[in-house]
Amino acid sequence: MAHLGARLTRIAPGSVHITLPNRPEVTQQHGYFHAGATSAIADSAGGYAAYTLFPDGTDVLTVEYKINLLSPAVGDHLEAVGTVLKAGRTLTVCRLEVFGVQDGRSKLVANGQQTLIRVDRT
Amino acid sequence: MAHLGARLTRIAPGSVHITLPNRPEVTQQHGYFHAGATSAIADSAGGYAAYTLFPDGTDVLTVEYKINLLSPAVGDHLEAVGTVLKAGRTLTVCRLEVFGVQDGRSKLVANGQQTLIRVDRT
């Protein structure tokens, strides 16, 4: 995440926001954010959202996710939102949303769903 | 759908509800609804939700969907909700939710995401 220039901008129980500023390293020729960057912050936002609900001494791993890239990811930054839909003892399921934000106006550019597993920290 | 005993209970632009009563044909030994029935009404709710936004003379096909079965699907009926997230000229993406409803109380039992394509009616 740090490598991409992303940062956590909101943390609440079961909900995390990650912001990724528009920089050459994460965009392609037309100024769109790379699908890889969009997906990476979505996956991370879900992982952190799940983690907010986990007890001490545990860790989170992504089991799988699915993401639809709905529109070109444009904007001065992207905002990924991970939201826990179901928190289980073993598995947690999150909704993933990524918004392209330009001049304070948001547009949904990607939407996904993710399954995570809680593991004991080693 | 008719074969399962399901019926459309709410139709609005980009949003459709389908209700499936608890019957022996769609439940298993413990009284839970079959995953197959849960998925089928979710897929149909999304398909109809997309279709509400399509022009005359077109039809809808499911390209793919992904569904998480979050909890045992119990209740006197299931309610599937399909909601259009992105309506494109060719492709439409829907959110799929299935609730188990018992005595008027709802619980999310499955959550999914679906891609549909608009085709000219033949």
Place this chain on the structure above:
Amino acid sequence: MAHLGARLTRIAPGSVHITLPNRPEVTQQHGYFHAGATSAIADSAGGYAAYTLFPDGTDVLTVEYKINLLSPAVGDHLEAVGTVLKAGRTLTVCRLEVFGVQDGRSKLVANGQQTLIRVDRT
């Protein structure tokens, strides 16, 4: 499954085939198999494939699956194949394939991927 008229036709460690004959209950006006029936036998084939690798006293639950409906599901029967890709202590991941079979010739009509969890039988 019995309700649909499906039956297990091949069982090996980590691999299960399910056959669904073409019958009015599982097809629509044009003679195509319903997407719901196609998905249901795919999900079941994966579930049984995982189950072949589980120890006594355990059971299998589908966590989630994703399926692409590639082509109209036509044929005198469908054949669903579930194949274990990764067998873990807690989670198992399967590949799901459904073929439309007409006069002994097979065509891939749906392809999917599924995550399952092993639970102690209650």
Place this chain on the structure above:
Amino acid sequence: MAHLGARLTRIAPGSVHITLPNRPEVTQQHGYFHAGATSAIADSAGGYAAYTLFPDGTDVLTVEYKINLLSPAVGDHLEAVGTVLKAGRTLTVCRLEVFGVQDGRSKLVANGQQTLIRVDRT
């Protein structure tokens, strides 16, 4: 891709391999490849595999993908394989596999499925 250090190592009709060497920029504290890097090369391998079958003057966009992260992504390099399962006029569906390769031995570390759309180049 170039930013990650990945390169195309095999191109055939409907099949593309991408290799990603183990470097600090794409790995985390334990030396595992980041899930984001694993997913990015899988998505790209599928995109290029679809593209090998497209006519001149067209381009490829990822509609959606789903990926299971099966095992820790370790090795001296990762190899992503994209394989076209169904090539349609509008939509193409690919299988995505990522192997961790250590001293010439391969292990499947991620498996996915992807839908792509062909668009006219603008």
